[in-house]
Amino acid sequence: MESQRTFLFIGLMLVSFLLFQEWNNDYNAPKVDPSANTQTLQTNSPDSDDYVPSSTDGELPTAATTAKRSVIEITTDVFKVKIDTRGGDIVETDLLQYEETKGSTTPYMLLGEFDGKQYFSQSGLIGLNGPDKPGARPIYHTKQKTFALTGDELRVPLTFTDSKGVSFTKTYVFKKGQYDVGLEYTVNNTTAEPIQVQLYTQVKRTVQDKGSLVDQNYLGAAYGSAEEKYEKYSFSDMADKNLSINTQGGYVAFIQHYFVSAWVPSQEQQNTLYSLIAKGNAAIIGAKGEPINVQANQQATLGATYYMGPKESDILEAIHPNLDLTVDYGWLWFISQPLFILLKWLHSILGNWGVAIIAITVIVKSAMYPLTKAQYTSMAKMRALQPKMAALKEKFGDDRQKFGQATMEMYRKEKVNPMGGCFPILLQMPIFLALFYVFLESTELRHAEFIFWLTDLSAKDPYYVLPILFGASMFITQKLQPMTVTDPMQQKMMTFMPVIFSVFFLWFPSGLVLYWLVSNLISIAQMLIIYRGMEKKGIKVRG
Structure with missing residues (x-):
């Protein structure tokens, strides 16, 4: 030759x-029917844009709170985070170590609302007695509206007490120099009857189109299970079929160029990994844990880890053995x-x-x-x-x-x-x-x-x-x-x-x-x- x-x-x-690659992106581009899959979105309020997964155990009782919601701000050496007291969700994250554009003084916004498109991290407690109800999520309370990391660790507790007197404390744990955030739910059952709760963690992102021919980086969801170390689940996959996998441990993530956000639930229990296209053209991928029984006058703690930051292999692998695969080198990863x-x-x-x-x-x-x-x-x-x-x-x-x-x-x-x-x-x-x-x-x-x-x-x-x-x-x-x-x-x-x-x-x-x-x-x-x-x-x- x-x-x-x-x-x-x-x-x-x-x-x-x-x-x-371009043809594949076009062929698999999300063609989402606004009514598709919304039968799994259980909302009683037209103002609700949150998806609360169904409990694995029966119907949820009707309950709601009318308290006033607000936003609290947390600042660390790597983050500026905003948390909505309604549900305790992370609704905005600025990465302080990364510029929005070269030479700018504006930090890169990873989570938030971009030109009407949303990218949020959500979590809650469902189950027979969980405070998160379809269309009526709890309003948490904090002692202050701003928090700042001054040492090696910052704990931000949000509290809610239901009508029966059961106390729920949702605590975010931020650590110096780290992009992984701990989530701890402490349930204090002060009643005379046992209660049951179930932790769910999910990422919600508005469906987005692919980039240009030159920009071939994957934008979409991914997950890992006991059987599959790393599997992409694109917007079009979600539109075609809701993900439903029972697995030991696992993780769920949303991937974009250079950055990733991922929930890593407890690896010691069975989790259900799920996805759907919800109201407002929102793509959701999440993990739901096992129901936990809290006996009368007892406490229980549930937890998970949320990562929101750069795709750095060493850091991701330390959080989950397979999370580093979200640094997607394609089928030649063993050479890359x-x-x-x-x-x-x-x-x-x-x-x-x-x-x-x-x-x-x-x-x-x-x-x-x-x-x-x-x-x-x-x-x-x-x-x-x-x-x-x-x-x-x-x-x-x-x-x-x-x-x-x-x-x-x-x-x-x-x-x-x-x-x-x-x-x-x-x-x-x-x-x-x-x-x-x-x-x-x-x-x-x-x-x-x-x-x-x-x-x-x-x-x-x-x-x-x-x-x-x-x-x-x-x-x-x-x-x-x-x-x-x-x-x-x-x-x-x-x-x-x-x-x-x-x-x-x-x-x-x-x-x-x-x-x-x-x-x-x-x-x-x-x-x-x-x-x-x-x-x-x-x-x-x-x-």
């Missing part, structure tokens, strides 16, 4: 991959994970993510040098056989059978493998795609600076210098080798390939384009070294 065809193959593979570890190690030494990208590209290309050498050597030998190939065509004319037999015999005598240029490319493609996902998914590259005008490796090059240089590197590579393809259509495609790729890469994150540019430059250097060695052996390579 000639090098021009190799470039064409790589280009078509990359473009086809992204187009397939080691490459990311190497990238982080290089950054720890070099101190610059752009330089680390260059370094890992050099390492990967050097490790694959034997494959590259085999590829270029095979292509050069094939080019050297072009005169003999032309003679065989002249000799056998339209007799394809005899021409094919003569060609294979020539290959055997010359010890040339006609597929020798293809196999190395096929072996290298998984590495390239794995690195593609590493650069796409790594939170560390968000707003990471390189040099000069490249102040954000996760954004496109503002002056399009890298895409233009990439196109120039492709043009140089073509010029180093003569155009050997004879098909007019292929010749036109090869001629315009540098331009096509330059335009295609204009909107790519600059970190990705930097990788491809450096990879191309190294390939050019390797090509010159390999060809010079072959020419010294008398093998005509160019011209």
Whole structure:
């Protein structure tokens, strides 16, 4: 396979991959009927936008509170959080260590309301005696409306007492430097009869459309169970069928580019993982625990952990063994994970993510040098056989059978493998795609600076210098080798390939384009070294 065809193959593979992703997103785009699945949404009030799961044990008694709701604010070193006293839900979260946009002073809002779209974290107690009722959730009380972390831990208690005198204390536990928040429910049964409660935790997010062709990051729900370590459950999946899985432990999450929010219930009990499309086009994924009996004049505590922050593998794995899989490297995760570890190690030494990208590209290309050498050597030998190939065509004319037999015999005598240029490319493609996902998914590259005008490796090059240089590197590579393809259509495609790729890469994150540019430059250097060695052996390579 000639090098021009190799470039064409790589280009078509990359473009086809992204187009397939785009088609897959379009084909599976959520087509939500506003009335779909709302039969499972039990609300008695038209003003209620909260979903309270049905108890596993019978009907819920009618109860409501008319107390006035309010919002309390919590500030830590990493969060600014707002909690609605109605239900005690987290309705807004600002990540103080992350900018909304590069250079801005506004922190990144992970949870909240965005142009009418909601993204909330909800939790409550249902069951026969739980305070959370369909359409009538409890209004919690606090001693103050603002809280601030001053030490290593901040506990924010919210209390509610029902009409029977049962006391419920919902406590959020924030810790210094941590994005995981503890949830503790303390139930104090002061009555003479046993009561039953059941903890549910869920994330609610308005159904959203996919991003652009370049933005291929997954936006949607995911879950893990005892059987499935990590499974995506998209908006369209929710519209088609409500999730209902009984499992030991597990977790549920909503994933977006660079960030994730996830509920991790008790891993010591059976949980029900569920989903639905609720009123207002809201997609919900949650976990419901086992019913807990609290005896008369006794207390019981139920708990879960909620994570809301960056997709950092080490932190997520510490919360749940499989939660790090939400850093979604796709089906090549087993290659991407080691490459990311190497990238982080290089950054720890070099101190610059752009330089680390260059370094890992050099390492990967050097490790694959034997494959590259085999590829270029095979292509050069094939080019050297072009005169003999032309003679065989002249000799056998339209007799394809005899021409094919003569060609294979020539290959055997010359010890040339006609597929020798293809196999190395096929072996290298998984590495390239794995690195593609590493650069796409790594939170560390968000707003990471390189040099000069490249102040954000996760954004496109503002002056399009890298895409233009990439196109120039492709043009140089073509010029180093003569155009050997004879098909007019292929010749036109090869001629315009540098331009096509330059335009295609204009909107790519600059970190990705930097990788491809450096990879191309190294390939050019390797090509010159390999060809010079072959020419010294008398093998005509160019011209």
